Amino acid sequence: MTESKARVAPVDPVWDHIREEAKAAVREEPLLGGVIHSCILHHATLEHALAYRISMKLASSEMSEQLLREIVDRAYASEPELGRAARADIVAVYDRDPACHRFMQPLMYFKGFQSVQAYRVGHWLWRNGRRDLAYFFQMRVSEVFGVDIHPSxxxxxxxxxxxxxxxxxxxxxxxxxxxxxxxxxxxxxxxxxxxxxxxxxxxxxxxxxxxxxxxxxxxxxxxxxxxxxxxxxxxxxxxxxxxxxxxxxxxxxxxxxxxxxxxxxxxx
Known part of the structure; x- marks a missing residue:
């Protein structure tokens, strides 16, 4: 068996669960099909889905969704801990919030979760010396979500x-x-x-x-x-x-x- 054939796809129960929930949600509410496909089902990993969600939320006339997505994608690729933290946050919200009934809800609908993930990218920028861009993320998170977390x-x-x-x-x-x-x-x-x-x-x-x-x-x-x-x-x-x-x-x-x-x- 060649090395490529011997490779096994990484196990990601949180992301797998989100995708199954998303498929069921599209069946139950077809009018949300486009949004759910764009936010979840079009993406191979949770990190890619988060990059899309964060960039769409923070985009404005000052900085485009495409540019923001490049920044966030690079953060997730450079720092795997960001993805691990996001998964822990999803499980935390699901376990503790009685209004959360599915793993997909924080990613799709909960600004507490979304704002923390955007902060995490800003913190990554801060630690890598990109202070002005980190401040820009802080500003947009505050404007969009009403959550003001200093990137430091x-x-x-x-x-x-x-x-x-x-x-x-x-x-x-x-x-x-x-x-x-x-x-x-x-x-x-x-x-x-x-x-x-x-x-x-x-x-x-x-x-x-x-x-x-x-x-x-x-x-x-x-x-x-x-x-x-x-x-x-x-x-x-x-x-x-x-x-x-x-x-x-x-x-x-x-x-x-x-x-x-x-x-x-x-x-x-």
Whole structure:
């Protein structure tokens, strides 16, 4: 057997699942056939589909879809971790968002997922010294999705941003793996200080709607920040904080609050 015949196609269960869902969706709603074919079924890989989706969303009279697609395609080809992170994000949204019933939904319809993938390309540009182009991506993501993530911020895998309205993540912020946040979350600074000035969010953290985490502080792994809280000081691992300013009000209530998505604190 020749070497070429011995090669086996790579296994990609997430992409295979998306394609099967897309075929079923076309059968169920033929009027969306053109869109679904363009976004999913015309592409051989998830990376190519993401490049198409991101470029179509961010295109404007200032920069064409074709040019943006060349940039995004190059990012995915140069950095395989971008594709791995996208797959982890899709699974995270499917597992945690009760409104997500199919793997194809984040790719097609959810601006939280789409904005994070566009940010990831901007971050790749930033790390490769293409700062102005990274800022352009940040601007377009903010204009299109209402999500403002500085391209220098570092964000892990398995991220779920539900509703994704008015999200702000600052330049020196760090977000760990398997973090969930809802709309109107800010990871910001406290003034005009320079250098390292934004929060560091640990793995498995749940950040409720409207929460503000400000300053170079640390939120420990698997902690929970209640909706509307203003967090100004470090949060230990596995705790729940609430209030303005936030204070510790109990344990996180489970091992993985970002996965359970339980935002209701038991009051004794």
């Amino acid at each position: 911020a570092r964000i892990g895998k398995g991220i779920m941003i539900d509703h994704a309205h008015s999200i702000v993540i600052g330049e020196t912020a760090v977000v760990g793996d398997n973090v969930s946040m809802l709309h109107s979350v800010t990871l910001g600074g406290t003034g005009k200080e320079e250098e390292d000035r934004h929060p560091k969010i640990g793995d498995g953290v749940l950040i409720g709607a409207g929460a503000k985490v400000l300053g170079n502080i640390r939120v420990g792994n698997c902690s929970r920040i209640a909706a509307g809280s203003v967090v100004l000081h470090d949060v230990p691992p596995c705790k729940t904080v609430a209030g303005v300013p936030a204070r510790i009000v109990g344990d996180a209530g489970c091992d993985q609050p970002s996965i359970s998505m339980d935002q209701v604190r038991d009051i004794g």
